[in-house]
Amino acid sequence: MHFTTFSVYLDxxxxxxxxxxxxxxxxxxxFFGRRFFGGLxxxxxxxxxxxxxxxxxxxSNSADRK
Amino acid sequence: MSRAVDxxxxxxxxxxxxxxxxxxxxxxxxxxxxxxxYLTDSGLYGELQDKKLLISHRLIQSVAVFGDDPxxxxxxxPTPVPFISYPYEWTFSQLKAAALLTLExxxxxxxxxxxxxxxxxxxxxxxxxxxxxxxxxxxxxxQDGAPWEGYKQFCEHFIAPLALASYTSxxxxxxxxxxxxxxxxxxxxxxxxxxxxxxxxLLAHLFLHGASQKRYQSANTGSSKxxxxxxxxxxxxxxxxxxxxxxxxxxxxxxEWGDYYNFTNYSEAAFRAKQKVVSNMLTKISPKTKIVxxxxxxxxxxxxxxxxxxxxxxxxxxxxxxxxxxxxxxENDPSDLLILPLVQDFxxxxxxxxxxxxxxxxxxxxxxxxxxxxxxxxxxxxxxNNVPLPRVADFLAELARHLIIEFIPKSDSMVxxxxxxxxxxxxxxxxxxxxAAFKRRFGLINKQTVRGSQRTIYLYRLK
Numbered sequence: 001m002h003f004t005t006f007s008v009y010l011d012x013x014x015x016x017x018x019x020x021x022x023x024x025x026x027x028x029x030x031f032f033g034r035r036f037f038g039g040l041x042x043x044x045x046x047x048x049x050x051x052x053x054x055x056x057x058x059x060s061n062s063a064d065r066k
Numbered sequence: 067m068s069r070a071v072d073x074x075x076x077x078x079x080x081x082x083x084x085x086x087x088x089x090x091x092x093x094x095x096x097x098x099x100x101x102x103x104y105l106t107d108s109g110l111y112g113e114l115q116d117k118k119l120l121i122s123h124r125l126i127q128s129v130a131v132f133g134d135d136p137x138x139x140x141x142x143x144p145t146p147v148p149f150i151s152y153p154y155e156w157t158f159s160q161l162k163a164a165a166l167l168t169l170e171x172x173x174x175x176x177x178x179x180x181x182x183x184x185x186x187x188x189x190x191x192x193x194x195x196x197x198x199x200x201x202x203x204x205x206x207x208x209q210d211g212a213p214w215e216g217y218k219q220f221c222e223h224f225i226a227p228l229a230l231a232s233y234t235s236x237x238x239x240x241x242x243x244x245x246x247x248x249x250x251x252x253x254x255x256x257x258x259x260x261x262x263x264x265x266x267x268l269l270a271h272l273f274l275h276g277a278s279q280k281r282y283q284s285a286n287t288g289s290s291k292x293x294x295x296x297x298x299x300x301x302x303x304x305x306x307x308x309x310x311x312x313x314x315x316x317x318x319x320x321x322e323w324g325d326y327y328n329f330t331n332y333s334e335a336a337f338r339a340k341q342k343v344v345s346n347m348l349t350k351i352s353p354k355t356k357i358v359x360x361x362x363x364x365x366x367x368x369x370x371x372x373x374x375x376x377x378x379x380x381x382x383x384x385x386x387x388x389x390x391x392x393x394x395x396x397e398n399d400p401s402d403l404l405i406l407p408l409v410q411d412f413x414x415x416x417x418x419x420x421x422x423x424x425x426x427x428x429x430x431x432x433x434x435x436x437x438x439x440x441x442x443x444x445x446x447x448x449x450x451n452n453v454p455l456p457r458v459a460d461f462l463a464e465l466a467r468h469l470i471i472e473f474i475p476k477s478d479s480m481v482x483x484x485x486x487x488x489x490x491x492x493x494x495x496x497x498x499x500x501x502a503a504f505k506r507r508f509g510l511i512n513k514q515t516v517r518g519s520q521r522t523i524y525l526y527r528l529k
Contacts, residue, residue, distance in 0.1 A: 009078045010184050015279035016218035020303055021295045023270045028302025 069132050073424035078184075080203045086132055092123070092142050092202060093132075099139040101180075101206040110178040110205065119171050121145050121191075121200045147200060148357065148378040148406075152426055153187040153223070154242035155408040155416060157389040158231050158316050160197070161239065164190040165224035165311045167197045172214075173304055176297075181208040185216035187223040187248070188426075194378075194403035195393055211294035214303065218279075221271050222248025225310060229268050232314045233258055236386040240409070246420055251276035267310025316390070336518030343514045344441070344470060345371050347525040350512060351437060351468050359435040359465065361412060362443035366392040366405055372439065373404040380435070382410035412443070413451050430464055438466035441523075444500070445474050449484045449492055455503035463507040469526040473500050478520050497522065 072083040072090075080098025084091055094102045105111045114120035123142040132141060153161055164187055172182045182204050189201040214220075226249040230238045234257070241249065255276045262268050295303075332340075348355065348371060358372040363381035365388050372379040383389050392407035410416065410429065419426040440462065447453045462469055474481055475497060476490070494503075508526035515522050 009080075010215055010219060012213065012215035013218040013279055013282075014285050015277075015282035016221075016275060017213045017293050017295075018282060019270075019275045019278035020213055020217045021293055021299055023274070023306060024295055024299025024301075024303035026302070027270070027306035028296075028298040028300075031302055031305040032298060 073422065074188075074420060074426060076421075078203055084132075090144065090146055091126065091132070092144055093135070093138055094140045094142065094203065095137045096139045097137070098203050102139070102203065104180065104207050105202070105205050108178040108180055110175055110180055111202075113174055113178070114171065114199075117170075117174070118196070119167060119174070119199060120202065121147070121198055123202055142202065144200065144202065147191045147193060147198075149380050150427065150432060151192055151380075151406060151408050152242075152416065153227075154240055155410060156192075156239065157386045157393055157407070157409055158228065158236045158239065159390055159393050160192065160407075161187065161224065161231075162228055162311060162314065164197045165220075165228065166308070167199065168220065168224070169304060169308050169311065171199055172216075173308075175205055176208060176300060176304070179208050180205045181212065181214060182216050185220035185223060187242075192406050194401075194405055195396060195407070196403060211296065213293060213295040214300065217303070218275075219248060220307065221251060221275055222254075224248075225268070225271050225307070225314075226251060226254035228311065228314045229262060229265075229272060230254060230257055232316060233262055236316055236390065239386070243416070243419065246426070251279060265310075265313070267306060267313065270306065271310055332516070332519040332521075336516055339517040340441075340472075340519070340521070340523070341368070341371060343516055343523050344368055344439070346514075347470050347512055347523065348372060348375055348377075348437070350525060355436045355468075357435045358437045358439060359433070360439040360441075361410075362441065362446070363392065363407070363439075364388045365395065366407060368439055368441055369405050370397075370401060372437070373401040377404070377437070379405050381405055381407045382412075383407070384409065384411045412447065413453075433465050435466055437468045437470065438462060440469065440471040442472055442474065442480070444471060445481045445484060445495075448495055449481060452491075455494060455500055456506065459504045459507045463528055467528050468511075469504075469508060469524075469528070471504070471524050471526065472516075473497055473522045473524065475520050 070085045072085065075083040078098075079095060080101065081092055081094045084093060111120065115122055121144045123144040126141040126143055129138065129141045132138075153164070156164070167190060168182070168185050172185075175181055183206045184201075184204055186201075189199055189204055190197050191200045192198075222245075227239055227242055230249065245253075251272055255273050258268070258272070263273055355372070355375065355377040358369070358377045358379040360366070360369040360372065360379055360381045363369050363383050364385075366381040369379040369381040369392075381389075381392055383392070386409050389407045389409050392405070396402050415429040416426075418424065418428040418431060444458065447458050448455055462471070476482070476485070476492075476495060504524070504526060507529055509529055510524065511527055512525040513522060
């Protein structure tokens with residue numbers, strides 16, 4: 001995907017773009033880490049819950065819960 | 067058609083600034099139409115107005131008076147800025163406040179689906195002690211994954227000079243006069259002490275950034291055009307820049323600045339008498355004074371007298387610490403929007419700079435002022451710097467329509483201090499010599515001695 005359009009009149013500098021993507025991610029994780037890791041933890045949990053859920057989906061178990 | 071395009075406004079194809087019948091306008095080209103319209107449609111313009119972060123403008127309905135221009139989409143009339151100042155005339159805190167304003171605008175823009183396409187310190191102006199973004203064409207629609215193209219400029223215009231001033235001296239900001247597009251990172255990183263690397267923000271935005279610039283300087287740019295920067299990274303970058311900027315401060319030594327008014331050689335009563343004389347003279351001037359330049363304003367004590375009369379007062383001083391102090395003193399009244407403290411060395415005033423000498427105006431080109439205040443300045447020019455009195459009069463005649471100037475005789479201890487370490491070669495530095503020199507260029511309106519001192523204050527009108 002190309003982001004360069006007519007409205008870019010500055011030379012943003014290749015090195016500056018490369019480093020900002022790195023600094024940005026590191027800083028983003030540091031500053032907004034709780035939200036980020038919170039989301040990641042939920043994702044991981046949901047993946048694991050798929051594995052742990054399969055026996056739950058056993059009709060006999062679901063019947064047990066009633 | 068009498069449209070004069072601003073000679074510093076040519077880089078951005080989205081539009082430019084021009085003058086028509088001495089009024090300032092901004093043309094929006096068709097190329098800038100979509101982004102300009104989105105600024106309003108996204109609600110960003112309204113939000114930035116509410117927060118006083120972006121200069122307001124009104125749309126000009128009938129553009130025929132400006133002549134034909136096939137590239138034109140629209141013309142706007144921005145609210146005028148009373149005095150244009152440049153980053154190399156600002157003190158540390160002014161540059162820092164301008165940096166933080168840029169970042170706040172960027173944060174609000176991102177939240178509304180836009181992004182700043184540049185981060186030039188020259189896009190910020192001061193109205194009194196309040197910074198404001200003046201470039202209504204600095205915004206474009208944010209595309210998902212797009213990098214911030216203004217990042218390099220932000221680091222070079224703001225982070226590098228602030229870091230250098232913070233680790234060395236605030237006087238280093240005057241080098242911005244040489245580096246009009248900010249201090250190159252390769253230079254900044256060699257001038258900063260090693261311990262600056264322990265500042266995480268500077269390590270990232272100056273040292274690693276500089277290394278990355280070097281690493282990719284001959285690389286094919288194709289790779290960078292495809293480089294994605296996620297919203298998390300975009301927000302992280304912004305938060306990091308904000309934190310880095312906020313943490314940069316001047317070193318402690320600066321705050322040990324001696325209070326000039328405690329070192330004056332005249333009594334409290336004489337000081338009040340001087341204020342009264344200046345105040346009286348200001349009321350004698352007609353037509354009503356709009357712009358006052360206070361040369362050698364120190365922390366702005368006398369500038370307040372002019373501002374109290376509603377005049378927009380530019381308070382110049384050579385000492386960045388005095389300017390810093392003036393800038394940080396907020397009266398919380400209308401005078402905060404009427405006093406603009408700036409660093410200026412009258413022995414070497416700001417020249418015309420940039421492309422064809424026309425991008426940035428010299429001090430002289432930004433004048434003349436309705437009134438120039440030159441209190442306790444003359445002896446610094448005439449004795450401290452050997453400028454003959456007639457030449458001082460000639461220069462002030464170019465700056466001022468009216469002049470309020472103080473003459474301090476040689477017998478005064480402040481002048482004696484200047485003469486202490488040198489031979490007195492200034493035979494013409496007498497009250498009679500002063501009057502003769504200024505009579506050539508100015509007509510005397512009023513002359514008053516300051517009670518309790520040896521000083522005389524003159525009110526002159528330009529001949």
